[in-house]
Amino acid sequence: CSAEGLLYPQNSPTREMRSLDGSWNFRLSPKSQPNLGTIEKWFSCERDDDKGFSEKSDVFVMPVPASFNDITTSAELRDFVGVAWYQRSFEVPSAWMEGGGNISTRRVSVRFGGVHYYAQVWINGDLVVEHEGGHLPFEAEISKNLRRTGNCITVAVNNTLFNHSIPQGEIFRPNDTDRYPLNYFTNTYTFDFFNYAGIHRPVHLLLLPRIGVSDISVNTEQLTRIGSDFGHATLKFQIELPDVPPSSRKNGLRCKVTLFDAEEVAEAALDIPLVDDGKLCSGKMHVENAKLWWPIGSREEAGYRHNFQVQLLEGESLVDHYELPFGIRTVEWDSDEIYINHEPFYLKGLGRHEDSDIRGKGYDPPLAIKDHNLMRWLGVNGYRTSHYPYAEEILDLSERYGFVVISESPAVNLVNFDNDLLAKHMIVMTELIARDKNRACVIMWSLSNEARSAQQLAGQYYKELAAFVKALDTTRPVTMVTNVKLEKDLGAPYMDVLAVNRYFSWYSDTGSLLLIKQQMMNEVRSWRSQYKKPFILSEYGADALAGYHSDPPTLWTEDYQVALMKENFEAFDQLRREGDLVGEMIWNFADFQTAQGYKRANGNKKGIFTRDRKPKSAAHALRKRYNSIL
Numbered sequence: 001c002s003a004e005g006l007l008y009p010q011n012s013p014t015r016e017m018r019s020l021d022g023s024w025n026f027r028l029s030p031k032s033q034p035n036l037g038t039i040e041k042w043f044s045c046e047r048d049d050d051k052g053f054s055e056k057s058d059v060f061v062m063p064v065p066a067s068f069n070d071i072t073t074s075a076e077l078r079d080f081v082g083v084a085w086y087q088r089s090f091e092v093p094s095a096w097m098e099g100g101g102n103i104s105t106r107r108v109s110v111r112f113g114g115v116h117y118y119a120q121v122w123i124n125g126d127l128v129v130e131h132e133g134g135h136l137p138f139e140a141e142i143s144k145n146l147r148r149t150g151n152c153i154t155v156a157v158n159n160t161l162f163n164h165s166i167p168q169g170e171i172f173r174p175n176d177t178d179r180y181p182l183n184y185f186t187n188t189y190t191f192d193f194f195n196y197a198g199i200h201r202p203v204h205l206l207l208l209p210r211i212g213v214s215d216i217s218v219n220t221e222q223l224t225r226i227g228s229d230f231g232h233a234t235l236k237f238q239i240e241l242p243d244v245p246p247s248s249r250k251n252g253l254r255c256k257v258t259l260f261d262a263e264e265v266a267e268a269a270l271d272i273p274l275v276d277d278g279k280l281c282s283g284k285m286h287v288e289n290a291k292l293w294w295p296i297g298s299r300e301e302a303g304y305r306h307n308f309q310v311q312l313l314e315g316e317s318l319v320d321h322y323e324l325p326f327g328i329r330t331v332e333w334d335s336d337e338i339y340i341n342h343e344p345f346y347l348k349g350l351g352r353h354e355d356s357d358i359r360g361k362g363y364d365p366p367l368a369i370k371d372h373n374l375m376r377w378l379g380v381n382g383y384r385t386s387h388y389p390y391a392e393e394i395l396d397l398s399e400r401y402g403f404v405v406i407s408e409s410p411a412v413n414l415v416n417f418d419n420d421l422l423a424k425h426m427i428v429m430t431e432l433i434a435r436d437k438n439r440a441c442v443i444m445w446s447l448s449n450e451a452r453s454a455q456q457l458a459g460q461y462y463k464e465l466a467a468f469v470k471a472l473d474t475t476r477p478v479t480m481v482t483n484v485k486l487e488k489d490l491g492a493p494y495m496d497v498l499a500v501n502r503y504f505s506w507y508s509d510t511g512s513l514l515l516i517k518q519q520m521m522n523e524v525r526s527w528r529s530q531y532k533k534p535f536i537l538s539e540y541g542a543d544a545l546a547g548y549h550s551d552p553p554t555l556w557t558e559d560y561q562v563a564l565m566k567e568n569f570e571a572f573d574q575l576r577r578e579g580d581l582v583g584e585m586i587w588n589f590a591d592f593q594t595a596q597g598y599k600r601a602n603g604n605k606k607g608i609f610t611r612d613r614k615p616k617s618a619a620h621a622l623r624k625r626y627n628s629i630l
């Protein structure tokens with residue numbers, strides 16, 4: 001498992017990238033023989049081998065990025081549990097291969113934005129990287145594994161979820177041959193979204209300087225506001241180089257750091273030597289009258305980003321060049337409020353999913369842009385990446401538009417808590433923070449959604465996890481989203497912000513709309529009086545089948561969904577007036593696919609848009625509300 005390669009790929013004077021997205025060959029290792037691909041060496045890429053991928057009747061074309069589940073009409077593929085294999089050929093530009101990959105000055109790497117859940121990658125038959133976790137990037141150097149022509153990449157993807165994967169799942173293998181065939185098993189999980197799998201995010205080949213910038217961290221350490229949109233800011237930064245043996249280090253390297261505004265005018269610059277045995281440059285940069293990053297809706301120009309340009313120089317020659325879009329903003333919190341740039345922030349939000357027809361959880365640019373345009377139309381100013389980290393490309397869009405993001409780990413509905421799980425959870429949080437730490441749009445980390453935080457071991461677990469995350473990032477508050485009763489929950493004491501899901505008149509007192517206001521107000525007030533921390537109502541909502549109506553409103557109709565929202569709105573307004581609410585988040589932006597079940601009508605229908613992004617009445621109701629809240 002590698003936490004390297006977290007800088008998003010880019011072309012620059014010293015870096016090149018090539019996409020490996022497109023059509024790959026695809027083959028399943030039979031469910032009953034999950035190891036068959038490994039035993040028969042399907043990764044060997046030898047065309048005259050009678051194993052592997054060559055001209056097999058069960059090999060078919062699979063798009064990347066996409067989930068594999070909905071690409072055919074096969075129920076076997078949709079419900080597949082086990083190891084799915086991807087393979088394709090590729091060429092490397094001959095200039096990349098000069099001097100056999102020119103490995104003393106440059107390196108070639110392959111980078112995956114996200115493969116769900118467990119990935120193994122071979123280049124020309126050599127295993128180059130393994131990665132656990134479906135939602136975060138990983139990268140491996142492949143310089144020594146490449147051929148001048150005719151290269152082949154193979155990826156084995158295992159979607160099985162276990163007790164100690166994040167998220168968790170369980171293998172159901174009944175021992176009842178009267179009712180089940182001998183090798184029958186399924187993979188169950190406690191969360192309700194469908195466990196889509198495959199190569200979900202873009203794949204890149206990268207040409208990188210061997211001794212180049214391996215990581216950049218920047219944050220706005222201090223800010224003095226000037227008028228409405230600007231400020232004097234101090235940026236604290238650290239630029240890291242790979243940890244190579246002293247004999248391979250270059251002497252005399254230095255970093256030139258320049259901040260440009262969006263018109264490419266330099267605002268501040270520093271030239272600093274490497275320290276710590278040539279492993280890093282760090283410093284502080286002061287910038288006067290800088291335009292700030294503001295959430296959408298709060299200013300005419302939201303999402304303003306500067307260009308934080310890093311150049312690594314040896315004398316006057318350029319060794320590396322990387323440009324990081326960077327929004328200048330601060331996040332602070334106290335017992336009542338969350339502040340962005342010293343101004344209290346009210347979250348007009350929603351929960352979402354990476355989910356759509358055909359491509360499942362595969363990153364899809366038109367869909368991502370459409371979703372952002374719909375959020376803008378609604379007057380939403382932020383969302384939670386429920387219930388896992390979203391694609392980097394999606395966060396880029398959010399940052400540009402000015403949507404605030406609560407970035408959530410994939411730890412959804414954790415059912416037991418032990419040290420092995422905690423260790424994995426810490427790795428996931430480390431990778432997530434490493435990936436997203438520079439993003440202005442990310443204002444909070446969510447450690448998990450609806451963990452069973454009433455369990456005895458949950459208190460110690462979240463105490464340790466929250467302390468760990470706060471040590472990694474002191475600039476953002478930490479939350480965990482809970483649905484446990486106040487008196488039973490053991491996680492909230494360790495959080496900075498309270499986030500609670502409540503489905504009054506849906507999962508409790510079903511149909512009794514008139515109870516919502518009282519129940520919601522009592523609920524929020526009691527959390528607030530116990531903990532004195534900012535409170536976000538992180539989920540509420542009702543399923544509605546688009547086109548179903550009734551008067552008076554009844555369950556599953558658009559009318560009931562709207563009526564339930566309106567009752568909640570009344571409570572939210574009152575709580576906000578009393579200073580007890582800093583955010584409301586409807587569940588969900590759009591209908592999404594779930595595992596099959598009699599409580600779900602071809603998926604979860606709590607979307608205010610249908611799965612194909614058509615508005616239900618609820619979308620209009622939310623738009624009216626959000627556009628009227630200042």
Ligand code: GCB
Nearest residue numbers: 192449450483501539604606
């Ligand atoms: C929840 C979960 C969310 C579900 C939702 C529902 O509390 O956090 O993942 O989709 O309820 O609709 O049941």
